[in-house]
Every structure is written in structure tokens, then in C-alpha cells.
Amino acid sequence: MTAEPRAPMLSERLMDLGRRALVIRRTGILIPFLVTFAALSLISPSFFRFQNLTNILDQQAGIIIVASAGTLVLIAGGIDLSIGAIYGLAGAVSAQVATSVSSPVGILSGLGLGLLVGLINGLIVTRFRINALIGTLAMSFVVSGFGAVLTKGNLVVAFDHPDFQQFAATRIFGITSAAWMMVIIATTIGILLARSTFGRYVYATGGNAEAARLGGVRVNTIRVATFALSGVAAAMAGVLDASRVLSAQASSGSFLTFTVLTGIIVGGTSILGGEGSIRRTVIGCLFVALVANGFNLLGLDPFYQQITLGVILLLAVGIDAWSRRFS
Amino acid sequence: MVALTQDVHLDIRGLGKSFGATRALDDVSVEVRSGSVHSFVGENGAGKSTLGKIVAGVFPPDQGQLVLRGTPVSFHSPRAALERGIALVAQEVALVPQLTVAQNVFLGVEPQRGGFIDRGRLLEQTERLAQDAGFDLRPNALVGRLSIAEQQQVEILRALGRDAELIVLDEPSAALSAKEVEHLHEIVRGLARRGHTVILVSHFLNEVLELADTVTVLRDGKVVQTNPAASETEASLIAAMLGRAAGRAYPDKRPPAPGTAVVLSVSDVHAPGVAGVSLEVRAGEIVGLAGLVGAGRTELARAIYGAAPATSAGMAAGVTTLPGSPSGSLRAGVAMIPESRKDDGLLLQRPVRENVSLTTLPIFDRLGFVRRGMEAEEVGSALTKVSGTPRLEAPASALSGGNQQKLMFARALLAKPNVLIADEPTRGVDVGAKRDLYRLLVEIAAQGVGVLLISNEIEEILGLSHRVVVMRLGSVTAEFEGAEMTEENILAAAFGTAPAAAA
Ligand SMILES: Nc1ncnc2c1ncn2[C@@H]1O[C@H](COP(=O)(O)OP(=O)(O)OP(=O)(O)O)[C@@H](O)[C@H]1O
Ligand SMILES: [Mg+2]
Numbered sequence: 001m002t003a004e005p006r007a008p009m010l011s012e013r014l015m016d017l018g019r020r021a022l023v024i025r026r027t028g029i030l031i032p033f034l035v036t037f038a039a040l041s042l043i044s045p046s047f048f049r050f051q052n053l054t055n056i057l058d059q060q061a062g063i064i065i066v067a068s069a070g071t072l073v074l075i076a077g078g079i080d081l082s083i084g085a086i087y088g089l090a091g092a093v094s095a096q097v098a099t100s101v102s103s104p105v106g107i108l109s110g111l112g113l114g115l116l117v118g119l120i121n122g123l124i125v126t127r128f129r130i131n132a133l134i135g136t137l138a139m140s141f142v143v144s145g146f147g148a149v150l151t152k153g154n155l156v157v158a159f160d161h162p163d164f165q166q167f168a169a170t171r172i173f174g175i176t177s178a179a180w181m182m183v184i185i186a187t188t189i190g191i192l193l194a195r196s197t198f199g200r201y202v203y204a205t206g207g208n209a210e211a212a213r214l215g216g217v218r219v220n221t222i223r224v225a226t227f228a229l230s231g232v233a234a235a236m237a238g239v240l241d242a243s244r245v246l247s248a249q250a251s252s253g254s255f256l257t258f259t260v261l262t263g264i265i266v267g268g269t270s271i272l273g274g275e276g277s278i279r280r281t282v283i284g285c286l287f288v289a290l291v292a293n294g295f296n297l298l299g300l301d302p303f304y305q306q307i308t309l310g311v312i313l314l315l316a317v318g319i320d321a322w323s324r325r326f327s
Numbered sequence: 328m329v330a331l332t333q334d335v336h337l338d339i340r341g342l343g344k345s346f347g348a349t350r351a352l353d354d355v356s357v358e359v360r361s362g363s364v365h366s367f368v369g370e371n372g373a374g375k376s377t378l379g380k381i382v383a384g385v386f387p388p389d390q391g392q393l394v395l396r397g398t399p400v401s402f403h404s405p406r407a408a409l410e411r412g413i414a415l416v417a418q419e420v421a422l423v424p425q426l427t428v429a430q431n432v433f434l435g436v437e438p439q440r441g442g443f444i445d446r447g448r449l450l451e452q453t454e455r456l457a458q459d460a461g462f463d464l465r466p467n468a469l470v471g472r473l474s475i476a477e478q479q480q481v482e483i484l485r486a487l488g489r490d491a492e493l494i495v496l497d498e499p500s501a502a503l504s505a506k507e508v509e510h511l512h513e514i515v516r517g518l519a520r521r522g523h524t525v526i527l528v529s530h531f532l533n534e535v536l537e538l539a540d541t542v543t544v545l546r547d548g549k550v551v552q553t554n555p556a557a558s559e560t561e562a563s564l565i566a567a568m569l570g571r572a573a574g575r576a577y578p579d580k581r582p583p584a585p586g587t588a589v590v591l592s593v594s595d596v597h598a599p600g601v602a603g604v605s606l607e608v609r610a611g612e613i614v615g616l617a618g619l620v621g622a623g624r625t626e627l628a629r630a631i632y633g634a635a636p637a638t639s640a641g642m643a644a645g646v647t648t649l650p651g652s653p654s655g656s657l658r659a660g661v662a663m664i665p666e667s668r669k670d671d672g673l674l675l676q677r678p679v680r681e682n683v684s685l686t687t688l689p690i691f692d693r694l695g696f697v698r699r700g701m702e703a704e705e706v707g708s709a710l711t712k713v714s715g716t717p718r719l720e721a722p723a724s725a726l727s728g729g730n731q732q733k734l735m736f737a738r739a740l741l742a743k744p745n746v747l748i749a750d751e752p753t754r755g756v757d758v759g760a761k762r763d764l765y766r767l768l769v770e771i772a773a774q775g776v777g778v779l780l781i782s783n784e785i786e787e788i789l790g791l792s793h794r795v796v797v798m799r800l801g802s803v804t805a806e807f808e809g810a811e812m813t814e815e816n817i818l819a820a821a822f823g824t825a826p827a828a829a830a
Contacts, residue, residue, distance in 0.1 A: 197695055214671050215672075
């Protein structure tokens with residue numbers, strides 16, 4: 001009775017795949033990102049141009065700012081679906097106030113609104129113990145509704161206030177102030193998350209809230225803080241985009257929520273909380289942007305772009321779930 | 328030869344398993360005979376749970392082969408193993424907290440009627456299983472509300488309910504108290520009598536010697552020896568496990584001088600499961616809190632620490648009033664090692680370093696940032712003290728059960744408390760390391776820390792405590808000191824059959 005050598009069974013091959021998926025999850029989206037980047041550079045002559053690349057950065061500035069803060073929310077075990085609504089409202093209000101009062105006041109009132117809504121989100125989730133998904137979904141209706149009422153559904157324009165535009169579109173070393181702010185904000189949040197006490201508490205809260213609480217972490221305070229940051233970040237994105245084009249529509253943010261969540265999740269931050277990083281989120285968002293940019297440059301049908309994005313998202317979540325079984 | 332192989336239920340041949348650089352199992356070969364109780368013992372991290380999981384199909388081995396009644400098998404899921412008659416009671420309970428006891432016990436194999444779950448039979452069968460096992464469980468209770476001990480019982484019922492021929496029990500008694508342990512032993516003997524095979528992993532060597540027919544000792548993933556239990560003693564097993572003789576089990580007691588300051592006093596505490604408890608712990612004193620599972624000891628501990636809502640006529644640590652929140656308790660110098668490391672303690676995905684420093688981060692904080700060097704140093708030395716593996720950057724999920732428990736101990740130690748509430752602090756810790764932890768407890772008590780020790784092991788309570796408080800049905804029923812502190816007295820008070828030696 002000696003054990004005979006045998007061909008690996010299907011189950012074992014599946015296990016092997018699972019382990020490989022784990023490796024993919026660890027290295028994250030970086031490799032697909034680099035591959036896409038290289039491929040686009042080779043295929044499309046207009047891709048690897050300073051102009052095109054800085055354009056991508058400028059356009060993604062808002063998304064990456066929101067996604068960085070959104071990553072904190074997700075890691076702490078929450079989710080914020082109201083970011084699109086905040087984005088729209090803050091953009092419209094800031095443009096309105098910029099025309100009627102002054103640009104700085106416009107910018108501050110936009111950001112202030114974002115902070116307010118973020119704090120309310122935090123209270124809803126912690127004090128009233130409403131599930132974050134539902135609570136922020138409801139808030140997104142409330143906030144969009146306010147936006148529609150305030151602007152009567154109209155486009156808010158600030159064309160005659162070019163100083164408002166300087167906020168987002170001032171070029172420094174050929175790169176817009178919006179892109180610079182994105183770099184600074186994402187880096188700051190990244191360092192906070194990785195190195196600060198607050199960052200530790202964010203991971204602990206999402207990883208095991210009860211253990212964190214018994215370990216002396218003020219779990220609710222941490223949660224509220226992440227929602228507040230997310231609100232401010234969404235408002236910041238709204239103000240930047242309003243400033244860039246000198247106009248804003250309160251209802252313009254509906255796409256943003258999903259783009260941001262896609263970027264975060266494709267980057268490899270788990271929607272179950274406790275895991276993730278800002279670096280991943282930034283690369284995830286840029287990857288999604290590259291795909292879109294590639295479709296544009298290659299003149300492909302934008303409908304296929306959506307299908308591609310959907311498949312990428314499914315793959316990202318699938319790999320995450322699959323590799324969890326083997327970790 | 329043929330007769331012999333027939334007699335072998337499970338032949339484990341050359342099993343190997345690695346997790347990254349860790350060699351959890353290395354060329355493990357053991358024959359488990361039909362109808363026998365086969366025990367595996369070894370230090371924390373020796374590979375016992377890994378072996379049990381491979382046998383039950385949780386994951387496949389890297390090398391080697393399982394041969395079940397003469398047929399080579401390889402399971403790709405626990406379900407596949409179950410279909411071949413192998414069930415596992417895992418070391419860490421894995422139940423669905425939102426479901427009831429009955430629903431958990433029969434999860435996936437619910438009795439059906441016309442395509443629907445037959446609820447009547449489900450309850451009835453669960454009731455019968457629980458009765459046969461001697462467990463006091465309500466089939467309709469939500470599992471999420473149960474204590475760890477009760478959840479452990481549900482796990483055991485679940486394995487029994489599947490009528491498996493081979494049952495792997497991974498430290499089934501770690502969370503149980505004397506009464507339930509006795510029932511468990513009855514169950515194991517009954518299973519063997521009826522021809523079932525039991526693989527029993529345990530750190531309680533007396534239990535192993537009492538129940539097992541054969542004992543295999545594992546060390547660093549390798550088989551040291553497999554012998555008939557009758558030819559082993561606790562000392563011989565310990566020597567084989569550790570590769571050396573162990574020191575004394577309990578260090579000398581050093582009770583505090585009379586009149587030493589009280590560091591913890593609570594009076595008339597009411598909480599779910601706690602009906603008006605008052606007690607005091609003095610500096611340097613180790614107070615044992617004994618009682619049956621469900622007597623309200625953990626609930627009392629949680630109430631004092633502020634983990635659960637409670638009312639009282641006053642709770643104070645020294646002169647500081649306890650505010651009834653964990654963060655407040657920690658600030659007042661009260662630390663707790665929670666009963667359930669998995670639910671209430673660990674951040675499984677985070678590195679060991681972050682797990683240990685969680686409560687002490689303010690100490691390592693400079694301008695909001697964590698001083699990593701200092702953190703790593705302090706965490707490393709705390710882990711060394713509890714004889715835990717100083718693998719600072721491994722995720723907590725990669726540690727064996729006992730090593731995770733040491734991590735909880737290290738966290739409490741690092742907080743430098745004045746009062747330590749230790750709820751089953753050595754659950755799942757191996758014999759050798761247990762002795763190190765006992766020494767540590769006595770040491771910190773000698774430095775003036777008041778310790779409230781909850782344990783299901785009467786021996787542990789007797790060996791360490793200066794005074795024992797017994798709880799029953801949410802109230803304190805007796806208090807023993809000095810010569811009165813005996814197993815009989817404590818058990819009598821815990822069961823409520825007291826020959827009235829109450830204080
Ligand atoms: N998922 C995992 N990832 C990485 N390492 C692991 C994993 N599971 C177990 N190990 C390692 O494998 C070794 C054996 O672990 P195992 O859980 O089998 O020990 P054990 O004998 O059951 O210990 P204990 O008595 O503490 O329960 C340990 O070094 C452990 O750290
Ligand atoms: Mg184990």
C-alpha cells in the first residue's frame with residue numbers, strides 16, 4: 001500500500017488558482033495599470049504626451065480627492081453614497097456665492113456645506129445606528145433635493161468671475177492647481193492612514209469594531225471623522241470642477257459616486273472594511289481613467305467602455321472574494 | 328496485514344503543509360484506529376489544528392495522502408469530508424450569530440417536509456441532541472447572544488447532529504466549566520463505545536490521559552511519538568512536547584499585607600445576567616471568580632469594564648470612579664482580557680504589532696503619529712514576556728489559537744494597569760506557556776496590580792488566587808479564603824448544593 005503519484009485533481013488546481021489570486025490581490029492593480037499604460041503608449045501616438053497626461057491628472061483631481069477620503073470611510077467599515085449629491089450641491093452653491101459675494105466665500109461655503117452633510121452622515125450612522133448604505137443613500141436624496149430647490153434646477157454660471165476659475169485652473173510648472181491639490185490631499189490622507197494614531201484606529205474600527213471599542217478606541221468618533229472628511233472631500237471636488245468650468249449643476253454628481261467607488265474597489269480596498277490603502281485607491285482611479293482615455297484616443301464605441309468597466313469591477317471583486325478563501 | 332488495515336480508520340501518510348515560510352506540518356504519519364479516541368498534543372503552534380483542518384477538508388495538504396478505510400481520499404471542501412463521515416469541531420467557533428441554536432446545529436442538513444424546513448422536527452431533534460449530550464441549551468436561542476462556552480456546545484452538537492463516523496474535536500473543553508467538561512467526556516466515551524472514531528486535540532493532559540487510547544505528540548510540525556495512552560504520564564507528555572521538563576505549575580502565593588489599599592471596588596452591580604454583585608480587590612491581590620458557565624462572571628467583568636451597560640451603587644478603581652466605558656476604564660487603569668479573543672479582542676487582518684499596541688497607542692503617539700521604533704520594541708518585549716512568537720508583522724490570523732491568546736495577554740500587560748480583569752486568560756495556551764503566564768500574573772500582582780481572575784479551571788483558580796468568590800445565577804453565593812479554599816467547597820457553592828460554608 002504505497003501512495004501512488006497522481007495527477008493534481010481539479011480541486012487542487014482551483015486551490016492553486018486561489019493562491020495565485022491572493023498574490024494578485026497583494027500586488028494589487030499596479031501590474032494591470034502599468035500594462036495598460038505601456039500598451040496605450042505603444043498603440044496611441046497621442047497618449048504619452050505631457051498634454052494628455054496632465055489632462056488626465058486634472059480631470060481626475062476631484063475623483064481622486066473624493067476616493068481618498070472615501071477609502072477611509074470604507075476601511076472604517078462604512079460607505080458613503082452621498083458624495084455625488086454633496087459634490088453637486090457644493091459646486092452649485094460655491095459658484096452661486098462666488099458670483100453674489102466673492103470667490104473665497106464661495107469656496108468656503110461649498111466646503112462648509114460638505115463638512116455639515118458629512119457630520120450629519122456620521123451622526124446618522126453612529127447615534128441613530130442606521131446602516132451606512134441606507135443612511136447615506138437617503139441623505140443623497142435629501143441633499144440633491146436641496147440642490148434642486150436652491151438652484152431651481154438651473155445651471156449656475158460664474159462666467160463673469162474669472163477669479164473663481166483661478167482656484168482650480170492656475171498652472172504651476174504646467175500642472176493645474178486642481179491636480180496639485182489632489183496630490184497634496186491624497187498624500188496627506190495616505191500618510192495619516194499609514195502612520196498616524198488616527199489611521200490605526202480607522203483600521204481597527206473597520207477590522208473589528210467591538211474589539212476596537214473594548215481596546216479603548218472611540219469607535220463612533222472615528223466613524224464620524226471619516227464621514228466628515230468624505231463630505232469635505234466631495235465638496236472640494238465639486239468646488240474644483242465648478243471653478244474649472246465656471247459653472248455648476250446641482251444634479252451633476254450622480255456619476256461621481258459610482259466612479260469613485262469603482263476606483264476604490266478596483267484598487268483593492270475591501271468593501272468589508274479593515275483593509276485597504278490610499279496608494280491602491282489612487283492607482284485604481286487612474287487605471288479606470290486610463291481605460292476611459294484609451295477608449296477615447298482609439299476612437300472606440302463608448303458603450304464598450306462601460307461594459308469593460310463593469311467587467312473590470314466584477315473581476316476586482318471576484319479576485320478579492322476568491323483570495324479571501326485562501327488567506 | 329489485511330485485518331490491520333481494516334482496523335485503521337484513517338491513515339495519515341507523510342502529510343506536509345506550509346504557510347509561507349512557516350512549516351506547520353512536516354512529514355506527519357499517524358494511523359488512527361477505528362473506534363478509538365486518538366489524541367494529539369503539543370505546544371502552541373505545533374500544528375495540531377492544521378492537521379485537524381486537513382483531515383476535515385478545510386484545506387488540502389501540500390504533501391502526503393489521507394487514506395480513509397483503505398481508500399486514498401482528498402477533500403476539496405469540509406462538505407466533501409462530511410460526506411465521507413468526517414466532522415470537525417473547530418478550535419475557533421464558526422457559527423452564524425443571527426440564527427438560532429437549532430438552525431445552526433442543522434445548518435445545511437435541515438429536516439425537510441415538502442421542500443420546506445420542518446421546524447417542529449428541527450426543534451425536537453435539537454432538543455433531543457442537547458439532552459443526550461447533557462447540555463443546557465434552548466433550541467430557539469439566538470447564537471449571537473450565547474457565551475463562548477455555550478457556542479462551543481452548539482459546535483459540538485452540530486458535529487454530533489451530522490452523525491459522523493470520525494469526529495475531530497479541536498480543544499472542545501477549552502471554554503467549558505467542570506460540569507460541561509464532564510458531559511463532554513461522557514459524550515466522547517459514548518461515541519467510542521458506539522464505534523465512532525474521535526480525534527481529540529487538547530491542552531488538558533489529564534483529560535487526554537483519561538479519554539484517549541492513543542496519544543501522538545507533535546512538535547514544530549513533526550511527530551515526536553505515538554504511544555498508547557496507558558504508557559504515558561503527564562510528565563512524559565510534557566517532556567515530549569517541550570523537549571524538556573517543565574517547571575512547577577504554580578508559583579508561590581504572595582498575598583498582599585493586610586490593610587493594603589483597595590484598587591477595585593464595585594457595589595450592587597446590576598446587568599443582564601448579574602443581579603446585584605459587590606466585591607473588592609486589593610492591590611497585589613488575585614481574586615478568583617469561580618462558577619458554572621452562565622453564572623454571570625463574564626457579564627460581571629464586562630459590566631465593570633464598561634463593555635456592557637450596567638447600573639450600580641458605585642464602581643471605582645482606587646479613588647477614580649469608573650465611567651462605564653472601555654476607554655474610560657483604561658484611563659482609570661483597568662484593563663481586561665476579554666473572554667472571546669476572536670470577537671472582542673483581535674484585529675485578525677492586522678499585524679501582531681498593531682494588535683498588541685492597540686490600547687497603548689497614546690503612549691507611542693508623537694503629534695498624532697505613531698513612533699514605530701518604540702512601538703516595535705515595547706511590543707516585542709511584551710510578547711517575549713508572555714512567551715509569544717515575536718513575529719511582529721504577521722497578521723494575527725496567521726497565529727495559532729494559543730499564540731493569539733498570548734497576544735491578548737501582551738496587550739493587557741503593555742497597558743500597565745492597576746487592575747487586571749482576566750477572563751479565561753490562558754484559554755488554549757499550552758502547558759509550558761501556561762506556567763509562564765501564571766508566573767507573570769503572580770509577578771504583576773506582586774508589583775501591586777489587583778487581579779480579578781475568571782477561570783473555568785478550578786485548579787487554576789486554586790493555584791493562583793488569594794481569595795475565591797463564587798457566583799451562581801448572577802449573584803455571589805460564597806467567598807473562600809485560606810484553608811476553606813477547596814475544590815469541594817467551590818463546586819458545592821457553584822452548583823448551589825452548598826453544605827453552607829458561605830460567607
Ligand atoms: N492561515 C495561516 N497563515 C499562516 N500561518 C499559519 C496559518 N494557520 C496556521 N499557521 C501557522 O502554522 C503553525 C501551526 O499552527 P496550528 O494552528 O496548527 O497550531 P496548533 O498546534 O493548533 O496550536 P494551538 O495549540 O495554539 O492551537 C503555526 O506556526 C501557525 O502560526
Ligand atoms: Mg490549534
